[in-house]
Amino acid sequence: MNYDYRIFRIRTSIIGLSPAAFFARALFLFSFLSFSQVTSSIDSTVVKIGEQITYEIQVEVDTSSLVVFSEGQTFSPLEMIESYNADTIRSNNNYKLIKKYGLTQFDSGAYTIPRQKIRIGDKTFFTDSIKVVVHNVAVDTTKQGLYDIKPIIDVRKTAGDWWKYVLLIIFLIGVIAFLLYWFIWRQKPLTEDEKIAMLPPYDRAKLALKKLDESHYLEQSELKAYYSELTLIIRKYLDEKVYDHSLESTTDELIERLRLLKEGHQIDLSPNTIENIERILKRADLVKFAKSAPNTALAELDRNTIDAEIDHVKEVLPEPTEEEKLLDEKYREALEKRKKRRKIIITSAIGIVILMLTFTGFSLKYGFTYVKDTIIGHDSKELLEGDWVTSQYGFPPVTLSTPKVLRRFELPIPEDYKGSVNTTSFIYGTLMDEFSVAVNTTLYGQAPEGGIDIEKSIEGSLKGLEAQGAKDIVTLSDKFVTPNGAEGIKTYGTFRFDGLKTGNHVEANYIFLHFTSENVLQQIMLTYPVNDVYADAIIDRILNSVELKPITE
Incomplete structure (x- = not known):
């Protein structure tokens, strides 16, 4: 308290x-x-x-x-x-x-x-x-006016919250697309190194010499670094335009190769050019490995000599043929294709990873089977999650909630019973479908002697199932009570059915509900696939919705 x-x-x-x-x-x-x-x-x-x-x-x-x-x-x-x-x-x-x-x-x-x-x-x-x-609150019903029944009014179905989820999905797709564009597909501005790399070898060599002039190696007496940069410039130029192993060759190997190219008339280098290159490369080797220290004036002279020899080499190089130009063009096109293919592969990989993560997340939350059936589609699931219909069928009415509205069918009445019974039938689906439901109401003009034989009615329903092609019918019976207290008999089990006549019989479930009163027989018949959790949920929901009203109501 x-x-x-x-x-x-x-x-x-x-x-x-x-x-x-x-x-x-x-x-x-x-x-x-x-x-x-x-x-x-x-x-x-x-x-x-x-x-x-x-x-x-x-x-x-x-x-x-x-x-x-x-x-x-x-x-x-x-x-x-x-x-x-x-x-x-x-x-x-x-x-x-x-x-x-x-x-x-x-x-x-x-x-x-x-x-x-x-x-x-x-x-x-x-x-x-x-x-x-x-x-009690007194209500005078004699003073309450009576009014006509109002006509049926079409109710516009509310839109629901689906548009919120659509907007969220569009927003997420937009964010992912923007990120992919910004980091992968966008033409990024070239860096300084990339711009230099796109220049022809001659222009790159000239630009490198200009940057060497702007350095402070000579002012700080860093001759080793100065000569290293200087020889790297000439070696790179020769590697790209004259001999493709110039960078890894020793000085003697490189000079020997240049002389062989001259003697073979592959490139018309002057003896003076080869000697100047040899002299500067060997001086650089002494500076780098023997700690030689030439004066600044000599270093500047060597720089100017390399500048001049690069011009001499360019002058004696043959003009590229049309075939070489075409090969270069094809090379650039192939390079662009490789870049584009790489972007496509990266984008596809990111998309697959996002889809896998999304699928895994929803599977952990809702279950793998549910997510798979949502994406691929499942007939029973669509029925279960669709708009259900609650209606009354026959007279006396049978109230039932079903995934689809039942349609009225006129079933033939045997000649012996015409005039003595009135039958109404409402059906959705057949044995050929994944799911079927039928409601039959038989109203006798005069109650049979001893009452309606419910066992005989159940036997007739099973024979009707056999007449449609069902085989190997397993039958179980139990008492059934509707939510509003009406009592009947529930007959249920399995059967095998070959609707397409292929020789391959499919197993299915069935449930028959039979209710009798003095002169009324009411039947509800359901068929649905086995090992289907959605179909099981459909059947449970239908059975929990069954309500019967007596004929006096």
């Missing part, structure tokens, strides 16, 4: 009081603490069903008392619907606490609100019990 606490104390200074004054003050305080009063009331003793009653408790105490009101459902048979905060009113040297409760009752009759317990300090007080009368 919870309590609502209200604590009040009197703070009094007794310093400096005389014995008589102290005794008088103590006597006054004692009489004050011993005072308390509890009353209760309600705002009305006669109410209507569901109307709220305000129950009020007033407690008048001194300022030092501890008051505890009871909480919870202590007003039975009335029901407490709200407990209000206590109000405090100061009256002279006392406090008046007012606690209110909202009570109600939904059945007519005379009730007594029981006494409520109030604790004040270490003492317990009880309120008086109060009687309350709850009346």
Whole structure:
């Protein structure tokens, strides 16, 4: 039990009081603490069903008392619907606490609100019990006007929240597409190194010499670094235009190769050019490996010599033939195709990874089978998650909820029964379909002697199943009770069926429900595939929706 606490104390200074004054003050305080009063009331003793009653408790105490009101459902048979905060009113040297409760009752009759317990300090007080009368709400049906039945109004189906999910998917696809474009497909501006790499070998060599001039190697006497850069420039140029192993060859090997190319008339290099290149390369080797230290003027002269020899080499190089130009063009096209193919592969790989992660995430949340059936499609799943129809079929009516509305069919009546029975049938699907449901109502003009033989009706339903091609029928029976209390017989089991006449029989489930009254036979027949969780859910939902009404309603 919870309590609502209200604590009040009197703070009094007794310093400096005389014995008589102290005794008088103590006597006054004692009489004050011993005072308390509890009353209760309600705002009305006669109410209507569901109307709220305000129950009020007033407690008048001194300022030092501890008051505890009871909480919870202590007003039975009335029901407490709200407990209000206590109000405090100061009256002279006392406090008046007012606690209110909202009570109600939904059945007519005379009730007594029981006494409520109030604790004040270490003492317990009880309120008086109060009687309350709850009346029905009077309705005068003779004064209520009658109106015609309103016509059927087409209700526009609400759009639902599907558009939110569509917008979210579009947004995510847009974000992914933007990221792929920005990081993979976008033509990024070339870096300085990339721009230099696209220049012809001659222009790259000239630009490298210019950057060497802008360096501070000579000012800082870093001759080893200076000659390393200088020889690398000439070697790269020769590697691309004259001899493709110039970079890894030693000085002697490179000079020997240049002389052989000249003697073979493959390139018309002058002896002076070869000697200048040889002299500078060997001086560079001495600087790098023998720690030789030529002066700055000589280093600058070697730089100018290399510059001039690059021009000489360019002059003696033969002009590229049309075939070479075509090969270069094809090479550039192949390079572009490789780049494009690489982008496609990266984009496809990222897309596959995203799809796999999405599929895995949904599979972990909803299950692999559910996600697979959602993507690929599943007949039973689509029926289960579609818009169901709840309707009444036949007379007396059979109320049923199904994935699809049942259509009325006129079934032939044997000659012996024409005129004595009236049959209505509503069907969706056949044995050829994944799922089927049928509702038959047979109304006899005169009740058969001894009543309707339900066992014979069940046997007739099974023979009808056989007539449609069902074989190896397994039959089980049980009692069935609808949610509104109608009792019948449930016949269920499995059968094998070869609808396409291929010799391959498919196993399926069936359920027959039979209900009988004095002159009415009502049948519900269901067929559905085996090992199908969606079909099982469909059947459970249908069975839980079955309601029968007697013919008198």
